[in-house]
Amino acid sequence: MFNNANTFGAMATAPPAREPARQVDHLIIGAGFAGLCAAIKLQEAGETDFVVIEKGSDVGGTWRDNTYPGAECDVPSQLYSYSFAPNPEWSRSFSPQPEIQAYIKRVADESGTLDRFVFETVATDARWDDDRQRWVVETTGETYLAKTVISGAGGLSEPKLPEIEGIETFQGELFHSARWNHDVDLTGKRVAVIGTGASAIQIVPAIQKKVGHLDVYQRTAPYVIPRNDRPYTGIEKLAFKRIPGVQSLYRDAIYWGRETYVPGFTLLPKLAWPAKQLALKNIQRGIKDPELRRKVTPTFEIGCKRILLSNTYYPALDADNVDLVTDPIAKVTGDAIVTEDGVERPIDVLIVATGFYTTELPITEHITGRSGQTLADRWRDSGMQAYKGTTVADFPNLFFIVGPNTGLGHSSMVFMIESQVTYIVDAIRTMRAHDYGAIEVTQEAVTEFNDDVQRRMKRTVWTTGGCASWYLDSHGKNTTLWPRSTFAFRGLLAKFDVAAYRVSAPVPAPQAKQEVPA
Numbered sequence: 268m269f270n271n272a273n274t275f276g277a278m279a280t281a282p283p284a285r286e287p288a289r290q291v292d293h294l295i296i297g298a299g300f301a302g303l304c305a306a307i308k309l310q311e312a313g314e315t316d317f318v319v320i321e322k323g324s325d326v327g328g329t330w331r332d333n334t335y336p337g338a339e340c341d342v343p344s345q346l347y348s349y350s351f352a353p354n355p356e357w358s359r360s361f362s363p364q365p366e367i368q369a370y371i372k373r374v375a376d377e378s379g380t381l382d383r384f385v386f387e388t389v390a391t392d393a394r395w396d397d398d399r400q401r402w403v404v405e406t407t408g409e410t411y412l413a414k415t416v417i418s419g420a421g422g423l424s425e426p427k428l429p430e431i432e433g434i435e436t437f438q439g440e441l442f443h444s445a446r447w448n449h450d451v452d453l454t455g456k457r458v459a460v461i462g463t464g465a466s467a468i469q470i471v472p473a474i475q476k477k478v479g480h481l482d483v484y485q486r487t488a489p490y491v492i493p494r495n496d497r498p499y500t501g502i503e504k505l506a507f508k509r510i511p512g513v514q515s516l517y518r519d520a521i522y523w524g525r526e527t528y529v530p531g532f533t534l535l536p537k538l539a540w541p542a543k544q545l546a547l548k549n550i551q552r553g554i555k556d557p558e559l560r561r562k563v564t565p566t567f568e569i570g571c572k573r574i575l576l577s578n579t580y581y582p583a584l585d586a587d588n589v590d591l592v593t594d595p596i597a598k599v600t601g602d603a604i605v606t607e608d609g610v611e612r613p614i615d616v617l618i619v620a621t622g623f624y625t626t627e628l629p630i631t632e633h634i635t636g637r638s639g640q641t642l643a644d645r646w647r648d649s650g651m652q653a654y655k656g657t658t659v660a661d662f663p664n665l666f667f668i669v670g671p672n673t674g675l676g677h678s679s680m681v682f683m684i685e686s687q688v689t690y691i692v693d694a695i696r697t698m699r700a701h702d703y704g705a706i707e708v709t710q711e712a713v714t715e716f717n718d719d720v721q722r723r724m725k726r727t728v729w730t731t732g733g734c735a736s737w738y739l740d741s742h743g744k745n746t747t748l749w750p751r752s753t754f755a756f757r758g759l760l761a762k763f764d765v766a767a768y769r770v771s772a773p774v775p776a777p778q779a780k781q782e783v784p785a
């Protein structure tokens with residue numbers, strides 16, 4: 268139905284147990300914003316012996332995969348871009364997906380790192396070999412023996428199918444928002460979209476005029492505020508190109524504007540009252556039908572789930588060819604969706620915009636640490652946790668970008684990615700300077716850091732706001748979001764703090780092209 272394999276793949280088949288291993292200093296997994304940033308910054312630090320493994324055939328990660336109609340970023344591009352690669356060519360304040368993907372490709376092309384990217388290759392297993400102080404990483408291509416592994420596999424890369432009775436029996440076209448099937452012509456068709464999250468609210472207005480009839484299945488009404496998007500004027504674009512500092516002024520203004528949301532999310536949800544009024548007015552402005560207005564009015568505190576941005580979603584829902592269905596789905600048949608009230612709505616195409624695996628990540632089943640335990644087992648009871656969202660006890664020389672509790676509800680993940688890459692590159696620099704073979708964060712440091720994160724989490728709107736969300740794991744613990752300002756995060760990761768780590772002297776380098784034991 269759709270490919271659920273990630274760059275660190277749950278569905279890939281394992282390569283032969285024995286084969287010559289290729290040695291590299293650093294193995295980066297994923298070629299999205301995170302993996303590319305790691306490659307560029309390692310190269311700048313003189314760490315040129317690295318390989319980037321990528322499941323897809325191009326760079327871009329989530330921006331390569333999410334090609335659904337209407338895909339745009341809800342963080343302005345001046346901020347949602349690398350600080351070291353400003354782009355004077357942005358056409359508007361919030362960029363559409365093709366522009367972001369083109370930007371990532373251009374940065375990759377100009378970085379001089381692409382010769383070390385290996386595409387269409389899935390890492391299937393990673394095991395720490397303590398005797399050799401190396402990660403043995405099996406992939407669908409070569410096997411690698413790497414001093415460090417940097418995971419840039421991302422938190423929103425594994426599409427989640429809804430568990431609905433009979434969905435596998437559907438005979439029409441069915442695809443996930445992140446695996447859009449562009450071969451399917453929606454013109455005049457009866458289409459259903461399941462989900463009303465960030466992806467769905469962009470898809471619905473983009474396809475509404477084209478389809479014959481559209482049923483939108485809503486489980487929880489989201490808050491949707493207006494999107495203050497506009498094209499840049501010619502003068503602005505000229506200024507971005509010609510006047511030094513103008514773009515960084517825009518960036519700084521957006522950054523600090525966004526950062527003012529943090530107290531409303533993390534300390535005093537009442538501060539978000541103006542945003543709630545904006546969202547409620549957006550409903551009034553976009554929808555005439557009083558019953559539909561009632562159905563789309565959220566029943567939890569604003570910010571508890573991601574706040575969405577759109578000027579076109581509500582008018583699309585109010586259109587004559589669209590029905591918002593709020594009765595729970597009972598089952599899917601060969602050609603229809605049946606709700607619990609017994610109504611059957613026939614469809615030709617079923618689009619599931621039901622999000623991603625975010626807390627119980629399948630990749631963790633495939634990473635085995637020093638004591639032989641997988642990351643999935645290590646996190647089974649505690650939930651995902653890492654030191655500064657980056658390192659995990661028992662998993663030496665392994666670094667996560669966009670790891671546990673690094674997500675944001677208000678600002679640019681690229682800012683967080685750059686903060687983590689600074690820390691990781693400094694760790695690698697420290698290892699080289701002091702000739703450490705391995706560094707492993709202590710469990711005490713991990714526990715202390717996470718106790719603080721969870722203590723802060725208690726008063727956030729994500730915990731108190733009265734909603735269920737993908738921010739929370741199956742124990743109700745928020746293991747995805749960062750509960751402080753982004754500048755606090757940056758400060759914490761500004762320098763590698765070796766005191767939180769156990770360090771070991773190096774063992775002699777294994778011979779090149781070594782046999783990997785079965």
Ligand code: NAP
Nearest residue numbers: 339340341429462463464465466467486487573620621622
């Ligand atoms: P999402 O926010 O997780 O939304 C999934 C939607 O599917 C929710 O409405 C959810 O309902 C519904 N759903 C899930 N399972 C269902 C089921 N079994 N039956 C009925 N409904 C079901 O996923 P997403 O929209 O793909 O967005 C994921 C994240 O990607 C976003 O939060 C954002 O971080 C990022 N994103 C960003 C942009 C952007 O920048 N513009 C665009 C797209 C995505 P409930 O609310 O009841 O769970």
